[in-house]
Amino acid sequence: MGTEFVQFSLTPILIGIFSAIACALPGNFLILRRQAMISDAISHVVLPGIVVAFLLTGVIATIPMLLGAAGAAVVAVILIEAIKRLGNIEPGAAMGVVFTSMFAAGVLVLEQTDTSNVHIDVQHALMGNLESLIWFRAEGWQSLLDPAKLASLPDELARMAIVCAMIFAAMLVFWRWLKIATFDEGFAQALGIPASAIGFGLVIAAAIAAVAAFDAVGSIVVIAMFICPPAAARLMTNRLEHQVIWSIIFATASAIFGYVFAGYGPMWFSARNAVSAAGMMATVSGVFLVLTCLFGPHRSRVGMKAQDDAV
Amino acid sequence: MTPFIDALLLQAGYNAALVAIGAGLLGFAAGASGTFMFLRKRALVSDAVAHATLPGVGLAFIIMVALGGDGRNLAGLLLGSAVSAWLGVLIIEWVVRRTRLAEDAAIGAVLGVFFGIGIVLLTVIQTMSAGRQAGLESFLLGSTAGMLFQDAVVIAIGGSLAVFVTWLLRRPMTLVAFDSDYAAAMGYDVRRVDLLIMGLVLAITVTGLKLVGLVLIVAMLIIPPVAARFWTERASRVIWISGAIGGASAYIGAALSASAAGLPTGPIIVLTAAAIFVISMLFAPVRGVLAAVIRHRRFQARVHRRQGLLALAAAHPIREGYTLRLLAREGLVRPDGEPTESGRAQAAKIARDERRWDIAREVHQDAGLTGRYDGLTPIEEVFTADEIGEFDRRLGPPTPVGAV
Structure with missing residues (x-):
């Protein structure tokens, strides 16, 4: 647990934790509002967003790619809403139509342009590359106090930490509004709370989290981070405050155990190479969800437990 | 290609x-x-x-x-x-x-x-x-x-x-x-x-x-x-x-x-x-967006036509531009807003139907029939000619527009 850990494992674990928490926080509300699948739609349209950003700017740079992905997410949300209202189509189908079409357009544009020599490919966007985000110049724990060494930390770490903090702050600021608008939209409107604006803001926050996190953990694993920790937390408690705290605990644990299992797990089976850390994070979060589904104190619907006992 | x-x-x-x-x-x-x-x-x-x-x-x-x-x-x-x-x-x-x-x-x-x-x-x-x-x-x-x-x-x-x-x-x-x-x-x-x-x-x-x-x-x-x-x-x-x-x-x-x-x-x-x-x-018929827009426009036109004719019947001036254009296109009003002969006739018919409905509500307690009143359904579609004749008998003879 010395130099090597700080060099190769500390930053990926931290980035994993921040990504997981940034996704889990909006995920809590998406699950309660039955909009969990919007995270699926957002994560699929990240690819076309990045491709378009690359075409427009011609460079692989972080900021344009993030802007492109965020723009694609907003376009997708608007299209979904338009199809829902104009076509009178249920939300799930509207999402399915929009994100598959946009994803196909992304793949098409990607194939049309000569991007084979640059560092965007579909697999990378789908799977992420947490392992490559290492702090190469670190020489041990004391490097944490060395400004020159700190400057060479991967950009993703600072970006993810800022996004995570911003989402957390926004959640605290709008806490009361979010809570009321999530559980009783009509009541929220009667109180003068801009419920639909809160709903849209929540989706935007989810989009920002997904876009910031996809680079590290991949766009599909993001879905697991949005849904599994909050869903597991939902089965642990009836109070929203406690649910959010539980979801942060589950998200953190998924990130840490996921990374450790991916990096060191294969060695226990005397294999030499590590497996995908992002995939392992999703797997661990799924294990937590299964455990809470089996043993969570609040796993049943109200009234269902009595029914089960009677049978 | x-x-x-x-x-x-x-x-x-x-x-x-x-x-x-x-x-x-x-x-x-x-x-x-x-x-x-x-x-x-x-x-x-x-x-x-x-x-x-x-x-x-x-x-x-x-x-x-x-x-x-x-x-x-x-x-x-x-x-x-x-x-x-x-x-x-x-x-x-x-x-x-x-x-x-x-x-x-x-x-x-x-x-x-x-x-x-x-x-x-x-x-x-x-x-x-x-x-x-x-x-x-x-x-x-x-x-x-x-x-x-x-x-x-x-x-x-x-x-x-x-x-x-x-x-x-x-x-x-x-x-x-x-x-x-x-x-x-x-x-x-x-x-x-x-x-x-x-x-x-x-x-x-x-x-x-x-x-x-x-x-x-x-x-x-x-x-x-x-x-x-x-x-x-x-x-x-x-x-x-x-x-x-x-x-x-x-x-x-x-x-x-x-x-x-x-x-x-x-x-x-x-x-x-x-x-x-x-x-x-x-473009799908019935459920498509275009069909819905056309349906909406038709409904709008019917409402405006009716409100315009009711205004003519009551000799109120019409200030809504769309209503005026609509009535003028059908030759029911002159460009200055004055009703033409057929405009007066149509207005009188609509105003009379309106009074027939009033009678119908008094005579018929059956909400299934009188409930169909929405201002746009012609009374002839709901009641038989005999019943309308009965309403007319109670109403008295027709009066010309503006003479109320």
């Missing part, structure tokens, strides 16, 4: 023709089988099913290699993908039934976690026998262009089976999709029918996985039914229209992609389907 027409007429070579026919069959089967998933309001389950195939593919490869066989055996890979997708379906069903989590959370959780496991397995495969796993990534995005004759045969057989089962069991599936409580009361096993609907989607997913990839097979299961829904209100017709849209978009898409370089088949098929969806949403 010529290469596209050649491809459309299957004249662009053996492989292009094979791809077009195979894709068309798959599109038809996917459109028809995806219908009930959409009508059951569970379209996104297909997304979870498609993503849940990945760990099965990886595990099947590992097991086949461990047993000393060829890891790329297609039958084995497809069997593995079917098993893991079925596991995913069962887990979704179990989570929704046993816990208080909503369906969307269960779908998303299965999708993300299974895909995560799949990625872990893919990285395991990459390390265990480098180079030999090259084929597996094609399951993500598909490799339509490399279709073989046996692939087309597999699609034809699997697709027709799925369509046949869809047709055979359309009644219980329709019933469950629209009113599962009623279906349960009729004695159908709703859970089993739901599993059957998901099983059909699973069969199509596994059949098409190798060709269009797991992300784009979802599009072929979701987009055609949604587009077909615009054209009809009957579930039995949605199946065939959806199949036709799916088949057409796959066939046209395959032809398009064969007609020029750099047009990957899978995405082109999806975008063709998306184009058909947009056309359906805008």
Whole structure:
């Protein structure tokens, strides 16, 4: 647990934790509002967003790619809403139509342009590359106090930490509004709370989290981070405050155990190479969800437990 | 344009023709089988099913290699993908039934976690026998262009089976999709029918996985039914229209992609389907956006015409520009807003009908008849000539406009 850990494992674990928490926080509300699948739609349209950003700017740079992905997410949300209202189509189908079409357009544009020599490919966007985000110049724990060494930390770490903090702050600021608008939209409107604006803001926050996190953990694993920790937390408690705290605990644990299992797990089976850390994070979060589904104190619907006992 | 027409007429070579026919069959089967998933309001389950195939593919490869066989055996890979997708379906069903989590959370959780496991397995495969796993990534995005004759045969057989089962069991599936409580009361096993609907989607997913990839097979299961829904209100017709849209978009898409370089088949098929969806949403009769706009405009015109005539009858000035234009176009008012002869007649008729309705409400306590008063339904449609004569007798003789 010395130099090597700080060099190769500390930053990926931290980035994993921040990504997981940034996704889990909006995920809590998406699950309660039955909009969990919007995270699926957002994560699929990240690819076309990045491709378009690359075409427009011609460079692989972080900021344009993030802007492109965020723009694609907003376009997708608007299209979904338009199809829902104009076509009178249920939300799930509207999402399915929009994100598959946009994803196909992304793949098409990607194939049309000569991007084979640059560092965007579909697999990378789908799977992420947490392992490559290492702090190469670190020489041990004391490097944490060395400004020159700190400057060479991967950009993703600072970006993810800022996004995570911003989402957390926004959640605290709008806490009361979010809570009321999530559980009783009509009541929220009667109180003068801009419920639909809160709903849209929540989706935007989810989009920002997904876009910031996809680079590290991949766009599909993001879905697991949005849904599994909050869903597991939902089965642990009836109070929203406690649910959010539980979801942060589950998200953190998924990130840490996921990374450790991916990096060191294969060695226990005397294999030499590590497996995908992002995939392992999703797997661990799924294990937590299964455990809470089996043993969570609040796993049943109200009234269902009595029914089960009677049978 | 010529290469596209050649491809459309299957004249662009053996492989292009094979791809077009195979894709068309798959599109038809996917459109028809995806219908009930959409009508059951569970379209996104297909997304979870498609993503849940990945760990099965990886595990099947590992097991086949461990047993000393060829890891790329297609039958084995497809069997593995079917098993893991079925596991995913069962887990979704179990989570929704046993816990208080909503369906969307269960779908998303299965999708993300299974895909995560799949990625872990893919990285395991990459390390265990480098180079030999090259084929597996094609399951993500598909490799339509490399279709073989046996692939087309597999699609034809699997697709027709799925369509046949869809047709055979359309009644219980329709019933469950629209009113599962009623279906349960009729004695159908709703859970089993739901599993059957998901099983059909699973069969199509596994059949098409190798060709269009797991992300784009979802599009072929979701987009055609949604587009077909615009054209009809009957579930039995949605199946065939959806199949036709799916088949057409796959066939046209395959032809398009064969007609020029750099047009990957899978995405082109999806975008063709998306184009058909947009056309359906805008131009379908009754449910389309354009039809709704026209309906709205007609209604607006009727309301304005009536309000204008009532104003003429009461000799009130009309200030609403649209109403004036409307009445002027019909020759009911002069450009300065003064009523013409026929305008006076129409106004008197409408004003009289209005008073007839007043009488009708006094005479008839039957809300079923008088409740049909909405200002736009002509009174002659509701009451017989005798009854209207009776109202007129109570009203007294007609009075000219402006003489009230």
